[in-house]
Amino acid sequence: MILTVLFYSFVVFAAIQIIYYLVFSSFLFDKKKKRNSSLNESISVIICAKNEAKNLQSFLPSIIKQEYSNFEIVLINDASYDETLGVMESFEKEHENIKIVNVENTEAFWGNKKYALTLGIKAAKYDHLLFTDADCKPISKHWISKMSENFSKEKTIVLGYGKYKQENKLVNLFVRFETLLTAIQYFSYAKLGSPYMAVGRNLAYNRNEFFNIKGFINHMHIRSGDDDLFIQDAANKKNTTYALSKNSFTESIAPKNFKEWFHQKRRHISTAKHYKNKHKLFLSLFFISKILFFLLASVLFFFFTWKIILPIVLTYYLVQFIVIGFASKKLKEPLITFFLPFLEIGLLIFHLSIFITNLSSKPNHWK
Structure with a gap:
């Protein structure tokens, strides 16, 4: 029995x-739609960095060299105590399309990335925003183009894929598998009209979507979740799409060992209890x-x-x-x-x- x-x-x-x-x-059988290549929206690329001087020196040039007609780069220095601000200023002197937002800790928002991002979003020149991290680089010079071409009057949120660089390490294989499985899920849910998360390493949306839900106000007290909890509030079947072109991907360096990955995933998974x-x-x-x-x-x-x-x-x-x-x-x-x-x-x-x-x-x- x-x-x-x-x-x-x-x-x-x-x-x-x-x-x-x-x-x-x-999502694997999504029919390719003809994109309006003439749309060519002006884009503000937003990068929030805290103690990322070395990564900015390595990866920021790949953003600067993007082949796109009209874009700015908004660099947010989130109260760094290394040379992050100095590195940003050196790039700003050489490139007219770079803007710096220098954020200092306040008592109300001490160490809160969402506060820094909010200031950066408000300072952005353009309404179409494209987010990545300081330790990420696009895998092609057409990243901005391939992400932005998914914008339309209806589609104002674009989910992208943030992959990790392949290395000959066991932890790297696990990290890339977990990243792939997560992407399969959030792309599929978005395809079925129920988007639930995104990754801040590669995410685009119209600024109006941010202000329509009053930014991060519903979860400002939660330190993580500037990407997935934003999607929980703002995304729906009508306004959300995704980019699958390989030229739309970004790439990051994976955690070096299981201990580092464990701490990283603890932060990420802790936000899931705030999902719908x-x-x-x-x-x-x-x-x-x-x-x-x-x-x-x-x-x-x-x-x-x-x-x-x-x-x-x-x-x-x-x-x-x-x-x-x-x-x-x-x-x-x-x-x-x-x-x-x-x-x-x-x-x-x-x-x-x-x-x-x-x-x-x-x-x-x-x-």
Whole structure:
């Protein structure tokens, strides 16, 4: 009796996982629409930096060299105590389209990135805003062009892909897999008309969207979430789209070790509890059903007929390999599918450890 219940539960969780992956494939079959290349919106590229002197020297030239007719770069110095402001000023002297917003800590908004971003958004010359981080670089000279061409009268929020540079490290493989899986989800949800998050490394929106929801006012007290919590407030099926052209991607240096990545993800995951209930439900169901799928599969292989369990597991992996395989090709993430079972189990353990740790202590934020 117990084994029968466990078996049918296993079948249900397997079905849930397969349905999720089939749903995730939706963005892969998005028909290419003809873009209005004559639109050529003026763009303000906004970069908020805190103690990023070295990264600005390395990556800012890739923004400056963008092939786009009319854009400015708004550099926000968020109360840095290194040479960040000096580096910004040296670039400003050489390039007329660079504007500096120097932010000092205030008692009310001490160390709050959202406060600094708000000042930068207000100082921007143009209404179409494109965000990235100081440690990111576009992978092509057409990044601004490929992101901005997705703007239209209806589409005022554009989700982009922020990838990590490939390195021969185990942690790099996990980071890139987790980044790919996250992108598959937020692109798919946006495609289905329910956008729930974005990454600040590559995000564009019209300034009116920011002021329509009074900026970050609903979550200014939460240190993280200037990207995903903004999307929770501002994005809907009518105003949100995404960019999948490889020339629209940005690239960052991945965390150097698991400890660094662990602290980074703690900050990111801590904002999920502030999502809308429907998003929390569907994201939790995906995670929990995956854990139960693997647990029940492990038990039933020993105590049930393996000839029945194995085909279900293989069907799950077949669907997963196809979807993630096509997605990794679309988003230019090599080698992921070759290590998929290993990466999936490892990432589950990693996320579980973050969840347990976050229950007992609060993560550090923007410093």
